[in-house]
Amino acid sequence: MTAPVFVVEGAVPGDGAYVLDGPEGRHAVSVKRLRAGEAVVLTDGLGAWCDGVVTGSEGKDRLLLDVGPARVEDEEQPRITVVQALPKGDRGELAVETMTETGVDAIVPWAASRCITQWRGERGLKALGKWRATAREAGKQSRRVRFPVVADAASTKEVAKLLAAADFAAVLHEDRDAPSGALASAELPTSGEIVLVVGPEGGVSPEELAVFEEAGALPFRLGRSVLRTSTAGTAAVALLLGRTGRWG
Structure with a gap:
């Protein structure tokens, strides 16, 4: 053990x-x-x-x-950041926990337009604190010595800036008419930053998708089934870690 x-x-x-x-x-x-x-x-x-x-x-x-x-321990390459739309209830902590155990490097909470949950005032600070505490405990549980950074909640404009600066940027979007499983065949960098956006249960709005595409992000589906926002990020991170060799 x-x-x-x-x-x-x-x-x-x-x-x-x-x-x-x-x-x-x-x-x-x-x-x-x-x-x-x-x-x-x-x-x-x-x-x-x-x-x-x-x-x-x-x-x-x-x-x-x-x-x-x-x-x-040096940072592994490429670095993987997940922009996670705010789920309902405790599914946010579930997403943070499983992505941390899988190996994500950074998590950015995002208040998408279709999110039912909104972080405001003290409630928002408390929720952010829970995400950070979850990342710390999951990091310990999974025997990591470099825990993922959980950033302050970001606006759509701030997310677009992250995507524009990334070496590879993707948006998981269930309604997009893209080949199923396209993320599994996308050309990925061997170093730098990968930024992945996971939308809310209601999906990424057309307006948000347009902003992200203008920033250089490509829309993808993971597969034929539609995953919940609290599990999609973990599945995508696992795929990217395998394809980049970090799980090699």
Whole structure:
């Protein structure tokens, strides 16, 4: 079994004794019940990490470790960003969780015109916080040391800027008269940035699609079936990771 991952605040320690405390230490001691001799990984979630071996514990929230040298995991190429339209209920957290486990590098919440859910004021800040917390926990669960960045919610105009700057830009659009499965045969870059837009349950509006096409994005379908917005991004990311060799 792979070593569990814990997040440290600030710089990742290296070569010596270290005490993991706070919420992460409490989880390690009281929930995971780690014992002397067991292996762990410490990370800042930004790519820096180190191996550690448990030497003991103090109380209910202090895990004593002997850690190895700090290392940095480079960003994989090409980088994959998913612009995710806001789903209803907790399906947003589901999308973030599964895309994180799959290997997405960044997630941009998008309030599409046909989204039933809208993020405004305190409700929007709370929802964004949930997405970011989900990405962190899913990153730990999937043993990642570089967690996906969950950006602030973007407008259609801001999404268009991301698409224009990308090396490959695509929009998943169920109503588009495009060959089924075309994304599986599209020519992809070997480096740089791939930006993928996942529309809401009601689909991308003609006006939004026109803006995105003007920015250089191509519309695609994944296959014959129509996926929900909360699962389409995960399926597309898996396809892109396989085709670019990142899953090789």
